[in-house]
Amino acid sequence: MHHTEIGDNPLALPRIHPAPLKRKPHWPVRDLIVIGIFAAVVKIASLGIALIGGGMNPLTLLAKNAVFTSLLVVLLHKVPRFGTLTLFIGVSAIVSLLLMGNAAILLPVSLASALLSELIIMIAGGYSRTTGILLGVAVYDLASKGISLGLSWLIMREQPALLLTISAMVGFGYLGALAGLGSGHLFVKELRHAGIVRQ
Amino acid sequence: MQASFASDSTMPKSFPTTLDVRTKLFLCVLCSLSAIILTSPLALSPLLAASALYALSTKNIKKVLTAYTVVLLMLSVSAVFIVLLDMIWPELAQMEFRLFLTPFLRIGLMLNVVLGLALTSRIQSLLMALKSLRLPSLIYIPASVMIRFIPTFFNDAKQVLQALKIRGYPLTLRTTLLRPLHSLRVLFAPLVFRALRSSDDLAMAAELKGIGLTGSIVPHRRQTLRPRDMMVLALALGLAAVSFFIQARCGGFSIGMH
Numbered sequence: 001m002h003h004t005e006i007g008d009n010p011l012a013l014p015r016i017h018p019a020p021l022k023r024k025p026h027w028p029v030r031d032l033i034v035i036g037i038f039a040a041v042v043k044i045a046s047l048g049i050a051l052i053g054g055g056m057n058p059l060t061l062l063a064k065n066a067v068f069t070s071l072l073v074v075l076l077h078k079v080p081r082f083g084t085l086t087l088f089i090g091v092s093a094i095v096s097l098l099l100m101g102n103a104a105i106l107l108p109v110s111l112a113s114a115l116l117s118e119l120i121i122m123i124a125g126g127y128s129r130t131t132g133i134l135l136g137v138a139v140y141d142l143a144s145k146g147i148s149l150g151l152s153w154l155i156m157r158e159q160p161a162l163l164l165t166i167s168a169m170v171g172f173g174y175l176g177a178l179a180g181l182g183s184g185h186l187f188v189k190e191l192r193h194a195g196i197v198r199q
Numbered sequence: 200m201q202a203s204f205a206s207d208s209t210m211p212k213s214f215p216t217t218l219d220v221r222t223k224l225f226l227c228v229l230c231s232l233s234a235i236i237l238t239s240p241l242a243l244s245p246l247l248a249a250s251a252l253y254a255l256s257t258k259n260i261k262k263v264l265t266a267y268t269v270v271l272l273m274l275s276v277s278a279v280f281i282v283l284l285d286m287i288w289p290e291l292a293q294m295e296f297r298l299f300l301t302p303f304l305r306i307g308l309m310l311n312v313v314l315g316l317a318l319t320s321r322i323q324s325l326l327m328a329l330k331s332l333r334l335p336s337l338i339y340i341p342a343s344v345m346i347r348f349i350p351t352f353f354n355d356a357k358q359v360l361q362a363l364k365i366r367g368y369p370l371t372l373r374t375t376l377l378r379p380l381h382s383l384r385v386l387f388a389p390l391v392f393r394a395l396r397s398s399d400d401l402a403m404a405a406e407l408k409g410i411g412l413t414g415s416i417v418p419h420r421r422q423t424l425r426p427r428d429m430m431v432l433a434l435a436l437g438l439a440a441v442s443f444f445i446q447a448r449c450g451g452f453s454i455g456m457h
Contacts (some may be wrong), residue, residue, distance in 0.1 A: 030406065032336075035341045036343070039341060040345040041348075041391070057280045067383070074395075078395065090338065094338060094342055103389070196390065
């Protein structure tokens with residue numbers, strides 16, 4: 001508040017001129033905060049499941065993927081706009097890069113997969129349709145896993161037997177991701193009932 | 200992350216607390232990149248020894264040992280699964296000691312530097328370090344929220360666990376193993392609800408403060424790298440160079456393959 005004008009009437013309330021603000025940004029702070037919070041929840045949930053399950057074994061692999069896709073489905077219903085998935089993946093990768101440094105190789109792969117799945121969501125009817133979101137998340141998980149396996153093949157091409165094991169584990173994990181789509185859909189229903197997700 | 204709870208008054212005075220957060224972040228990035236590239240246990244050992252000293256110099260011996268115990272337990276369970284896989288499909292699981300040792304050394308190295316960062320840094324310092332990287336608000340705001348939300352999430356998890364206990368459903372190892380899906384549901388459903396509620400509260404607070412509407416934010420304290428930061432950075436780079444030299448002489452370079 002910068003200027004006040006009292007005029008002739010001393011009892012009149014001062015007229016307030018608010019400070020000039022910049023034009024409204026494309027991404028509201030509210031949405032950015034939700035994305036940040038979900039990135040934290042996904043990170044801690046994955047870590048917690050890995051610690052409770054004692055590393056990456058079949059059960060934790062299923063649970064981790066299921067929780068990840070469930071949370072992704074909830075996030076895309078809460079912030080239904082183009083770019084949410086890409087931003088979520090980008091932010092998670094940047095924080096991982098700063099703290100652990102191991103996300104550098106997978107960052108471009110994840111971003112490409114996120115963009116691809118966002119395009120699929122748009123083709124499937126946009127973010128207003130649950131089917132499109134579920135399809136997009138399924139494609140994202142498949143694409144990111146597929147491209148990561150492609151990169152792994154580049155590294156392990158001398159010993160394809162090792163890639164076979166990894167592919168089997170990734171495929172098994174994808175079953176968990178598909179199960180997570182169903183639980184994510186149920187979550188969204190509950191959240192709609194509670195008035196937290198309005199879409 | 201313990202950093203979330205750390206404040207100036209509660210943090211014991213130690214060498215890592217006097218370092219700039221950007222120095223500690225650089226150590227994390229350098230060590231984890233080295234851990235990805237280096238494959239020989241001998242090459243990893245100089246960095247591992249220095250990082251262990253760095254973690255122990257935080258003077259949080261109990262927390263460091265707890266973290267080591269948890270990681271050891273995790274690796275033991277993984278080793279049991281590898282032994283089981285070896286019994287079912289012996290062509291796929293290789294039971295060489297070196298193949299078990301190298302991943303453990305890598306995890307130990309990364310754990311040491313992350314503990315050094317987490318036990319001796321305040322959330323505010325981490326946020327200021329993020330700000331000093333001059334990231335666009337599109338990245339900076341969610342990244343800050345992500346780091347800042349971690350302690351709140353731990354508190355929420357504690358409250359949910361207490362509520363489960365009061366309602367007669369204590370979440371123990373036995374109940375988790377007997378009914379894993381049910382345990383996952385009773386823990387995660389309330390946590391997601393609370394996370395979404397927290398996001399609404401935080402968003403309201405941010406909007407009231409005008410975050411995202413103003414162009415420039417002036418930091419409360421200006422962060423500068425001091426001579427000791429420069430010395431630590433030089434030492435870390437020197438040790439990394441030694442490790443790479445040992446790797447080149449002894450084991451050659453390969454990422455992920457032997």
